[in-house]
Amino acid sequence: xxxxxxxxxxxxxxxxxxxxxxxxxxxxxxxxxxxxxxxxxxxxxxxxxxxxxxxxxxxxxxxxxxxxxxxxxxxxxxxxxxxxxxxxxxxxxxxxxxxxxxxxxxxxxxxxxxxxxxxxxxxxxxxxxxxxxxxxxxxxxxxxxxxxxxxxxxxxxxxxxxxxxxxxxxxxxxxxxxxxxxxxxxxxxxxxxxxxxxxxxxxxxxxxxxxxxxxxxxxxxxxxxxxxxxxxxxxxxxxxxxxxxxxxxxxxxxxxxxxxxxxxxxxxx
Numbered sequence: 001x002x003x004x005x006x007x008x009x010x011x012x013x014x015x016x017x018x019x020x021x022x023x024x025x026x027x028x029x030x031x032x033x034x035x036x037x038x039x040x041x042x043x044x045x046x047x048x049x050x051x052x053x054x055x056x057x058x059x060x061x062x063x064x065x066x067x068x069x070x071x072x073x074x075x076x077x078x079x080x081x082x083x084x085x086x087x088x089x090x091x092x093x094x095x096x097x098x099x100x101x102x103x104x105x106x107x108x109x110x111x112x113x114x115x116x117x118x119x120x121x122x123x124x125x126x127x128x129x130x131x132x133x134x135x136x137x138x139x140x141x142x143x144x145x146x147x148x149x150x151x152x153x154x155x156x157x158x159x160x161x162x163x164x165x166x167x168x169x170x171x172x173x174x175x176x177x178x179x180x181x182x183x184x185x186x187x188x189x190x191x192x193x194x195x196x197x198x199x200x201x202x203x204x205x206x207x208x209x210x211x212x213x214x215x216x217x218x219x220x221x222x223x224x225x226x227x228x229x230x231x232x233x234x235x236x237x238x239x240x241x242x243x244x245x246x247x248x249x250x251x252x253x254x255x256x257x258x259x260x261x262x263x264x265x266x267x268x269x
Contacts, residue, residue: 002102006124010157012111015130015183017045018221020108022253025230028065035068035098040110053228121164127178142203181214212259215252
């Protein structure tokens with residue numbers, strides 16, 4: 001069976017689609033068969049990213065690795081089994097369609113709570129939650145006391161992950177490996193960044209996730225999207241000399257893939 005990776009966070013602007021594209025493309029470049037889905041049915045950022053990649057390769061004549069991408073299939077109401085939600089059925093069909101030809105299926109979730117996102121989380125073998133490095137985003141994981149920052153308990157998103165874990169346990173599936181990545185880290189270790197790091201460390205032990213370094217705030221990520229490129233493609237398209245920022249960003253991708261510790265994956269870039 002394909003290993004399912006879900007990238008989820010109920011807040012927009014945390015870098016989910018950038019993370020999704022870099023993880024999916026890195027796995028594809030290393031020879032793994034990767035299928036992808038985008039559950040943000042309105043924006044379709046990951047779908048557009050992959051579409052841009054196909055267009056760039058066709059126009060420029062490059063043979064870059066491209067993850068497989070499918071939309072949720074359209075289903076007539078009379079084709080849905082009785083008692084089954086139509087969107088649940090569409091997601092199940094999409095995953096089943098990808099599974100035979102994929103080692104990994106990566107699902108990019110919307111930045112809001114939806115039924116599709118909830119179901120996808122219950123499917124996750126590995127869950128990646130990109131988090132902007134601030135207490136604004138931290139609030140999605142836990143409620144804190146304003147006076148001293150003490151953790152009072154899990155917040156809305158953590159409760160959804162807990163529900164997904166319970167669903168998997170009831171179905172006899174292995175536990176979710178949950179990784180929270182710290183995105184948009186500043187170059188300087190400011191006081192607030194240190195406090196966020198300490199709070200994440202404490203919370204990770206309480207609700208069961210691993211903390212991983214994510215992607216720093218870099219202009220290059222915004223420049224890559226229109227061409228469907230990732231940091232790993234720059235040399236392949238003839239960019240022989242990478243600046244220090246790009247080299248550091250490539251290392252961040254490498255570190256993330258290593259930290260995920262996905263089955264059968266040996267980092268070779």
